[in-house]
Amino acid sequence: MRIHRPLAATALAVLTALTAAVTAAQPAAAAARDGVCQSGEFCYYYNSDNAGSVSDFTGSVADYGTTQPSCYDFKGPGNGKGLCVKNNAASVWNRTGKTVRVYYNSDFDGSHHSQDFAPGAKKNLDATLKNNNASHQVGVSSGGGGCSTDGTNTTPPSSILVYRVSAGRVDRVAFRSYVKNVLPNEWVSSWPRASLRAGAMAVKSYGWYWALHSTRKTSWGACYDVRDDTGDQVYRPSSAVASTSAAVDDTWGTRMTRGGSILQAHYCSTTTACPAWVSGDWMSQYGSRDLANAGRSWQYILDHYYSGITLH
Numbered sequence: 001m002r003i004h005r006p007l008a009a010t011a012l013a014v015l016t017a018l019t020a021a022v023t024a025a026q027p028a029a030a031a032a033r034d035g036v037c038q039s040g041e042f043c044y045y046y047n048s049d050n051a052g053s054v055s056d057f058t059g060s061v062a063d064y065g066t067t068q069p070s071c072y073d074f075k076g077p078g079n080g081k082g083l084c085v086k087n088n089a090a091s092v093w094n095r096t097g098k099t100v101r102v103y104y105n106s107d108f109d110g111s112h113h114s115q116d117f118a119p120g121a122k123k124n125l126d127a128t129l130k131n132n133n134a135s136h137q138v139g140v141s142s143g144g145g146g147c148s149t150d151g152t153n154t155t156p157p158s159s160i161l162v163y164r165v166s167a168g169r170v171d172r173v174a175f176r177s178y179v180k181n182v183l184p185n186e187w188v189s190s191w192p193r194a195s196l197r198a199g200a201m202a203v204k205s206y207g208w209y210w211a212l213h214s215t216r217k218t219s220w221g222a223c224y225d226v227r228d229d230t231g232d233q234v235y236r237p238s239s240a241v242a243s244t245s246a247a248v249d250d251t252w253g254t255r256m257t258r259g260g261s262i263l264q265a266h267y268c269s270t271t272t273a274c275p276a277w278v279s280g281d282w283m284s285q286y287g288s289r290d291l292a293n294a295g296r297s298w299q300y301i302l303d304h305y306y307s308g309i310t311l312h
Contacts, residue, residue, distance in 0.1 A: 033055070033056050033057070033072075033075050034056065034075060035053065035054050035055070035056060035074070035075025035076030035077070035081075036054065036056060036076060037054050037056050037076075037093050037095060038056065038095065039095050040058060040095060040096060040097070041056045041057060041058055041095050041096065042056070042057045042058075042092065042093075042094050042095065042096050042100045042117075042136060042138060043055065043056045043057070043092060043093045043094075043095065044057075044074070044085055044089035044091075044092055044133065045089065045090060045091040045092065045093070046074050046078065046079050046080025046081075046083070046088060046089065046090060047078075047079055047080070047090050047091065048090045048091050048124045048130075049091060049124065050091050050092075050093055050122050051078070051079070051091070052074075052078045052079035052080045052090070053074035053075070053076045053077065053078045053079060053080040053081040053082075053083075054074065054075065054076030054078075055072060055073065055074045055075060055076075055085045055089070056075065056076075057072075057136070057138075058096075059138055059158070060108070060135075060136060060137040060138045060139075060150070060158040060159070061135060061136060062106060062107045062108060062135050062158075062159070062174035062177065063086075063106040063107065063134070063135060063174075064084060064085045064086035064133075064134070064135070065084060065086065066084055066086050066087075067084065068082075068084065071084035071085070071086065072084065072085045072086070073085060074088070085133070086133065086134055087131055087132055087133060087134065088131060088133075089125060089130075089131070089133045090124060090125055090130050090131065091122070091123065091124045091125060092117055092121070092122070092123060092125065093121070093122045094117040094118065094119060094120060094121045094122075095119075095120070096119065096138050096139075097119050098119060098138055098139040099116055099117065099118055099119065099139065099140055100116070100117045100136055100137065100138050100139075100140070101114050101115070101116050101117075101136065101137045101140040102114060102115050102117065102125065102129055102133050102135075102136045103133075103134055103135045103136065103137070103172075104128065104129060104132050104133075104134060105134050105135065106134045106135050106174075107135060107159075107171075107172075107173050107174045107177055108135050108137050108158075108159040108172035108173065108174055109135075109171050109172060109173065113128045113129060114129075115128075115129050116140070135174075137150075137158060137159060137172070138150070138158075147161070147223035149211045149212060149225075151175075151208060151211050151212055152212075153212070153257065153260060153261050153262050154255070154312075156175055156176075156204070156208055156255070157175050157208065157211040157212070158174065158175060159172045159173060159174050159175055159178075160172070160173055160175050160178050160207055160210075160211045160225050160226060161173075161211075161214075161223060161224040161225045161226075162178065162224065162225070162226055162227075162228050162235055163216075163218060163222075163224035163226065163227045163228060164228050165227055165228055165229050165231075169222075170218065170222045170223070170224045173235075173237075175207065175208075175211070176248065176252065177240075178207060178235060179200065179203050179204045179207060179248050180240040180244065180245045180248050181235055181236055181237055181238070181239050181240050182203045182207070182233045182234060182235050183196070183199055183200055183203050183240075183244040183245075183247065183248060184239055184240060184241050184244040185233075185234035185235070185236055185239060186199060186203060186233060186234060186267070186285070187199035187244065187285060187288075188289070189241050189243045189244050190243070191288075191289045191292065192289065192292035192293055193243075193247065193292070193298075194288075194291070194292035194296060194297055194298040194301060195285075195288040195289045195291070195292035195298070195301070196243060196244055196246075196247035197247045197250055197251050197298035198283070198288045198292075198298040198301040198302050199244075199247065199267070199285065199288060200244070200247040200248045200250075200251045201251050201254065201256055201265070201298065201302055201311075202265040202267050202283055202302075203233060203265075204248070204251070204252075205255070205256045205262055205263050205264070205265040206226075206232070206233060206264060206265045206266070206267075207225070207226055207233065208255075208262045209262045209263065209264040209265070210225045210226050210232070210264075211225045211226075212262060214226070251298070254311055254312065255311070255312050256302065256306070256309050256310070256311055256312075257309065257310050257312065258306075258308050258309050258310070259308070263306060263309055264281075265283065265306060266281055266282040266283070267282060267283040267284070267285055267305075268282060268283075268284060268285065269284075269285045269286060279307070280305075280306060280307025280308065281306065281307075282305065283301070283302070283305035283306065284305065287305070288301050288305075291304065299311060
């Protein structure tokens with residue numbers, strides 16, 4: 001079963017007292033760009049018909065940022081040089097060899113509008129996206145459904161399809177942002193660091209697993225990886241807080257596998273047996289707190305609850 005019992009209700013007072021964390025742009029990646037559209041890159045142009053300054057990318061970006069010096073900007077010579085890319089592009093050249101999707105919203109959110117560009121395409125952004133480009137994703141399905149993932153058992157997906165049950169839509173959300181906006185709704189954010197790190201690993205592994213394996217669809221036929229409620233994991237946009245976001249960042253470079261495959265990591269809020277308990281497949285959230293309070297590391301906690309795992 002995928003169903004577990006979250007801690008969101010019992011932790012509400014704690015969560016509402018904390019400040020939401022802000023996802024920063026990625027200036028280190030931006031600094032490596034040179035403003036020349038080369039093979040393997042996806043490039044924005046400031047003007048229509050591939051004119052003006054160029055902003056080149058080698059991968060997906062969930063949010064370009066809006067202010068200097070941290071934003072992704074136009075690097076090449078010509079009109080627009082030095083301006084932030086977000087909401088300032090008019091045309092593209094896709095030299096990645098994969099389909100690239102440009103989104104009207106950040107975090108690969110296609111609920112308002114998106115546009116696909118096939119490998120080799122040199123085109124103008126459509127009337128809705130022109131000067132309204134907020135994120136782009138490399139390697140999406142070109143069939144219109146956007147159901148594929150760029151993740152593997154060794155590389156996390158750049159995004160995940162989240163079924164927003166109450167809103168009646170499916171959002172594509174940047175994967176790290178998704179994990180950061182699940183963890184404080186499943187773990188109490190004031191718990192010890194080791195417990196939060198173990199929780200971050202479980203939340204990440206669970207979402208990662210379903211991004212690789214889900215074939216589920218909504219009643220209207222839209223594919224999705226996870227629900228945003230207790231049917232999977234509780235996801236609430238803008239709910240991330242400093243302590244849980246730090247736990248996600250601290251463990252982001254580590255993956256949890258069993259037999260070489262990403263673990264479908266279940267967890268629950270009881271201190272003893274979880275619902276539909278299968279020994280070695282479920283972690284107790286309160287149990288992780290108690291082990292952390294006893295001085296155990298997050299690695300120990302994961303090994304204690306999940307049998308046969310390897311942390312890479």
